[in-house]
Amino acid sequence: MDAPVPFRAPLSLHVPEPPQRPGSEIDFSTLAVPPAGTARRPDTDCPAADMTDLAYDLVRVLDDQGHAVGPWDPALSPDMLMRGLRSMMTVRAYDERMQRAQRQGKTSFYMKCTGEEAIAVAQGMAVDRADMLFPTYRQQGLLIARDWPLVDMMCQVYSNAGDRLKGRQMPVFYSSKEAGFFSISGNLGTQYSQAVGWAMASAIKGDSRIAAAWIGEGATAEGDFHHALTFASVYRAPVILNLVNNHWAISSFHGIAGGERTTFAARGLGYGIPSLRVDGNDFLAVFAATRWAAARARANLGPTLIELFTYRAAAHSTSDDPAKYRPENAGAHWPLGDPIDRLRQHLIALGVWSEARREDLAREVAEAVQAAGKEAEALGTLDKGPFQSARTMFEDVYKTMPWHLERQRQQAGV
């Protein structure tokens, strides 16, 4: 005789859903934002197990009045702060111009980093110029913080005759060995384990350079993220593993990537990697956390995971319309503010800022971007050319062109 089947409540599948969708008011009131200056700053040799709280806390330095408070204040000179502000403003002006250029049909695609400028700029300034960076497509600020020529970046976006990448890559997939900026991939996450490999190579050779990598919270679900953390932990690789949590992976909110149950910084704890969660819109906090991680790496103490808590204020790309999946203008309500406004407020609080200075800087930045734009467009745009010779299409597949490519080049008539 069959055993009686006991009653079981029916199962149901949980599919995470963001708290608001288009049509409703954006509401960040449930977001826990600890006051600035309250997160502790452990010594750089602190084991991961003794600082697990920092993977759930939020390192913040700039308070609501623009004062730098607490143990993470990096005490930067006014010169450094001005450099940071100028770079962030340049990134924003550059983004605006290139977005416009795309709308004008001068290129196929563009991606802004609005609201996230502090991350790439502060981190670019906090590491050494010789350190190697493995970015995603939203860290154009790294190149700008390293004073890489805007014209060169624009030529890449236009795939024009001046494009060092010879029109092979989609816009914004920059690459510059000289700038220590690794070639960006569209296959998300691949750069993460590559950065760890680069860092391991540096350690094998007894070099003193370190690597830094970036990934979005959405792509932490990719295997490469976990391979990178495994290798970084196992071999104590001198690498800074940055994780930009801007809350949106195209149209999927962070909950789809696993953000409902825990923080993304907490991912590092399972690997024994010291992990920090940092206000990504706070230039000083980002700078300080990065310096702390860099000091660990340089002292052979191994990797650090930094979750940069921020918000993607703009669309994912020019091919995206966020009004289709989240309340309009959501970024303007982000409780952690705008990174440029916050640093400017800090300069005012320090008394090193004036209205005249504001106007001068805004004009300088606008003029620099405009001049670069004209220079780049003189070298061509995607809609009108000129481009590099089509013959270059067959080059660099291999170091030396093999017979079959030579033959195909002849067939192509280029």
Place this chain on the structure above:
Amino acid sequence: MATMTMVQALNAAMDVMLTRSGDVVVLGEDVGYFGGVFRCTDGLQRKHGRSRVFDTPITEAGIMGIAVGMAAYGLRPVAEMQFADYIYPACDQLISEAARLRYRSGGEFTAPVTVRAPYGGGIFGGQTHSQSPEAIFTHVAGLKTVIPSTPYDAKGLLISAIEDDDPVMFFEPKRLYNGPFEGYHDRPVVPWAKHPASEVPDGHYAIPLGKAATVRSGTAVTILAYGTMVHVALAAARDAQVDAEVLDLRTLVPVDIETIEASVRKTGRCVIVHEATRTGGFGAELSALVQEHCFHHLEAPIERVTGWDTPYPHAFEWEYFPGPARIAEALRRVMEE
């Protein structure tokens, strides 16, 4: 000069390159202290140190990502995939990253990684230890693919692969690790020591990539083979008493079209042999190339002798394996035309 198995020859190649260049590193699962499950890296960690020859976690995708980063730094990593069957998780890093890095960075970043992988059947490895996935990689622009068939070639080709500035897939026919194999599974195993190509020079020598070897000259038909199938093809020609010209391609990409073309123009007939499954296999590419380059010299349809389009079976290994009898049949068919 020493008599070596293919395992020893591969070991010697890595030893030579680790000694010559501080940029060469060897990494993979079990390759360090233990010396590899097939012993190819035996003693290398002891001699060259833990930071040059080391064990990795079990993640082929991770190994490949790490190797690409190391290569971008300027090292020349030799990454072992424990079996070619395990390589698929690494494909994104191989196909989207290593293969395209030079191209997409305008030549500024490169990935001179050598990926070693024991491959092919004949050892009762079933479907996860017997596969021949070379055609997946010959399809990828930016990768080179190399497959040796003797200890002498294995050392010279592996040295060339490590010295090459592009990523190289280096598939090692594991049935040949410890002796040549004619495909007669019921006959005693023959050691390499009795084969002339087991004589391996000491120190550094390189066999250029992209060059086939004519392992048997003949006039009746050209057999295109690589890896284990070179030995099986030689046995088939002998048993069928056909004066075949047997070419060991050694490198599949870039393939040595000149040698293939000259041979087929001379013989007018062509049989292509590989262990891998047939549809979309590298034999299809070879067949198309022969047709494009030698059509007016062909006196018979091109024949392919390959593994069947099934997963690699365990109990039916010898029904699957394209042994000498199947090749001999194909030889007879093309000779009858």
